[in-house]
Amino acid sequence: MRAPATTHVPPPFGVAAACALLAGIAACLQWPVLAPGVWMLVALSVGAWLWRRQDRLRLAGVLLAGYGLCGLHASASLAGQLPPDFERADATIAGRVLELPQHEARRTRFLFKVDGDSGQHAFLRGRTLRLSWYDGYREQGDPRRLTLAPGSRWRLTARLRAPRGLRNPGSLDSEKHAFAQRVAATGYVRDPDTATSLSPPGGIDHWRDAMATRIDAAVPGATSRYLRALAVGDTRALAEQDWEALRAVGLTHLIAISGFHVGLVAGFFALVAAAAWRILAPLGRLLPRPQAAAAAALVGACGYAAVAGFGLPTVRTMLMVAVVVAARLWRRPLGVAPALALAAIVILLLDPLAVLAAGFWLSFAGVAWLAWCLPDARGGRRIVGEFLSAQGVATLGLLPLTVVLFGQASLAGPVANLVAIPWWSLVVVPLALLGTALEALHAGWGGAAWRLAGACFDLSWPLFQRMADSGLALWWLPEAASLALPLAVFAAFWCLLPRGVPGKPLALLLWMPLLWPDRKLPAHGEAEIVVIDVGQGLSVLVRTRTSALLYDTGMAVVDGYDAGERAVVPTLHALGVRRLERVVISHGDADHAGGYAAVRRRFPPDVAHAPEGSGVEGTQACLAGHGWRRDGVDFRFLHPPRHFPYLRNEASCVLRIETAHGAALLAGDIGEVIEEGLAARHAADLRADVVLAPHHGSRHSSGSAFVAATGARFALVSAGHGNRFGHPHPDTLARWRDAGAEVLSTADAGALRIRLGQAGIFASSRRDTHRRPWDAVHGRARLGPGAGGISYRPD
Incomplete structure (x- = not known):
């Protein structure tokens, strides 16, 4: 008689359960619209019931x-x-400053937790806000200048708005970040002089801020900003150029307190406790030595995670240490993979939105690859061999995620990490932590250790700086299709299988969709126009088969936001632009020319144009009648004429782009007077299927004669959401719509892409083609019903 077949039931908190939980969370966040809350509650209840069952449905x-x-x-x-x-309302609120405020030349940015008492507005009670405090009108030595300390409590008046950010290929999605961090609103402090301090600073963040200040005082030069990051997780002093260098050599995961550093501290505490138990044998009667060492490791991990501000990598490692400690205390064996799975389940149950952070994927994926490929220290293998193998596994295994999350791959990263991981983690970081511990015991004791840590850091940093400046360290990759990531992960898995497994050379082909994706370049005689979402400003990319032209570069503020750096350059990288043949700066105003320096640093153009007298360096005058031809597409300036005085907006370069399948007109910031002149003198040249509405759709532009002369099917508007100028004006929008044009605005739809091709003219927006649950807030506009855009085929 045959025995009944047994069904394997996966453990409730094992690796399979962690993967299933992660898959369910990821599936929820992929849908553009969330299901009603009652259905989510039913799904959670039924799922929890099945989770407890001992069968295949677990x-x-x-x-x-x-x-x-x-x-x-x-x-x-x-x-x-x-x-x-x-929206745009003022609210008087009281609360506490969270984390470490970001001090800049003209403002301080900070998180503010509103008190939960009845004295607050009902909706804002207990909410987290992201605010800016502007005090740039004061000199550095002015005693009234703000010193906003972490942990302090204030009563202030703030003007608030819902979280809103730019949406472009390759750039940071600040709305996603606010959604994941439960930020209820953003805004700025109104009437800073009326703000009242309610209590002095305190808490762990205040202590971290004080330690960062002492590091600055003890360590001279630029090295102090790196030691602040390594010692207390304070990266506020790192400039964008510092992050560029770190990204180029693949060291961003080490410069702030990382999970590996938490593990080192936990191990050190465990060794100290074990030594104490060996010396003081009677302690073993109270608690066995292995359990005491495990408990000490957990104390060290928790303390160091607190010093780091409980960032995700540190919390992940802290939870893994807690799992191992629990297993030791209950005398149960636990491997790396089950510990990692249990830590992932705990994090996901506490905060499922943690999957929106890049650090979540990199942290767990890195340890998972190492746990799978290097499960044991096999006999006969040397430490150097194990370290090289781990580095190779991490590099190959994390490459797909790095490319998808950041659009780049560090070619110098494997070599740089071979030096940085042992030197920084085993020498620089311990010395920095020793200085912090001594300084915590008594003010002034930590200076020598910090200076020694800085000297050791300076021995290695010039090498990494030279690697970053080589130009070969960083490989920017275009945005790939969604299927490219699973194919590349499977290829990495196949390549890391044991020797003798066939097909590894063929597996390399699965990397192609990720590393060499289709850039969807226009065919000969076609053109693509991308209106980049730069907020209140303008930047337009025009691509033909083999060339790229950038018209304007967005806003830049002194010592502040730079759209060239934050929006334009990432978009160019994500779209696969390798060089700019030409740059046209329509005129010298900051919202059009401000980002040019950042763009020129990354993409030095062959030729740059601007109006004569605009003050934009290194440019040739754009003159009416001057033109060129690329890939069957004609470009020609219509304004300004020769000897036209520089009148800022009215002197804007007006560029006509004519393809075999339609024409486009980029009109800068010209007003009605110039529009009427162009309509009278160049009526035939103004005819275009796609028109960039002049001056962001202001009330005194897009006059009736100009709109009628263009005969446009699409009117594009580049403006910031809720901008103080009221762009685009309702009357202007009405004129375009009455003339039969479809009006598309970056304020509502994010980056706009228009293809003038053989199949017709097709328009799409970033918010349409990449829909996310947080886009549903406030009914944000989209272009088409599910198709991701709208099209027009000329008769």
Whole structure:
């Protein structure tokens, strides 16, 4: 008689359960619209019930529970954001400053936790806000200049708006960040002189801020900003150029307190406790030595995670240490993979929106690759061999995620990490921590250790700086299709299988969609126009088959936001632009020319044009009648004529782009007077299917004669959401729509892409083609019903 077949039931908190939970959460966040809360609650309840069952439906239940739990968290985060009725309203609030404020030349940016008492507005009670405090009108020595300390409590008046950011290929999605961090609103402090301090600073963040200040005083020069990051996780002093160098050599994961550093501290505490138990034998009667060492490791990990501000990598390592400690205390064996799975389940149950952070994927994926490929220190292998193998596994295994999350791959990263990991982690960081510990015991004791740590850091940093400046360290990659990531991960998995497994050379072909994606370049005689979302400003990319032209570069503020750096350059990288043949600066105003320096540093153009007298360095005058031809597409300036005085907006370069399948007109900031002159003298040249509405759609532009002369099918507007100028004006929009044009605005739709091709003219927007749950807030506009855009085929 045959024995009944047994069905394997996966453990409730094992690797399979962690993967199922992660899959359910990821599936929830991929849908553009969240299901009603009651259905999410049903999914969570049914999933939790199936999770507890001892049968094959357990993993399905885990997946369903993850979907429902994430949906409830996401719905709560969206419901907690500022409603439309409060947009641009002032609110008097009291609360506490969170984390470390970011001090800049003219403002301080900080998180503010509103008190939960009845003295606050009902909606804002207990909410987290991201605010800016502007005090740039004061000199550095002015005693009234703000010193906003972490942990301090204030009563202030703030003007608020719902979190809103730019949406472009390759650039930071600040709305996603606010959604994941449960930030209810952003805004700025009104009437700073009326703000009242309610209590002095305190807490762990105040202590971290004080330690950072002491490091600056003890360590001279630029090295102090790196030691602040390594010692207390304070990266505020690192400039964009510093991050560029770190990204180029693949060391961003080490410069702030990382999970590996937490593990080192935990191991050190464990060794100290074990030594104490060996010396003081009677302690073993109270608690066995292995359990005491494990408990000490957890104390060290928790303390160091607090010093780091409880960042995700440190929390992940702290949880892994806690899992191992729990296993030791209960005398149960636990491997690396089960510990990692349990830590992932705990994090996801506490905060399913953590999957929106790049650090979550890199942290867990890195340890998972190492746990799978290097499960044991096999006999006969040397430490150097194990380290090289681990570095190779991490490089190959994390490459797909790095490319998808950041659009880049560090070619110098493997070599740089071979030096930085042992030197920084085993020499620089311990010395920095020793200085911090001594300084905590008594002010002034930590200076010598910090200076020694800085000297050791300076021995290695020039090498990494030269590697970063070589030009070969960083490989920027275009945005790839969604299928490219799983194919590359499978290829990495196949390549890391044991020797003798066939097909490894063929597996390399699966990397192609990720490393060499289709850039969707126009064919001969076609053109693509991308209006980059730069907020209140303008930047337009025009691509033909083999060339790229950039018209304007967005806003830049002195010692502040630079759209060239934050929006234009990342978009060019994501679209696969390798060089700019030409740059046209329509005129010298900051919202059009401000980002030119950042763009020129990354993409030095062959030729640059600007109006004569605009003051833009290194440019040739754009003159009416001057033109060129590329890939069957004609470019020609229509304005300004020769000897035209520089009148800022009215002197804007007006560029006509004519393809075999339609024409486009980029009109800068010209007003009605110039428009009427062009309509009278160049009526035939103004005819265009796609027109960039002059001056961001202002009230005194896009006059009736100009609109009629263009005969446009698409009118494009580049403007910031809720800008103080009221662009685009309703009357202007009405004139375009009455003339039969479809009006598309970056303020509503993000970056706009228009293809003038053989199949017709097709328009799409970033918010349409990459829909996310947080886009549903306030009914943000989209172009088409599900197709991702709208098209027009000329008769």
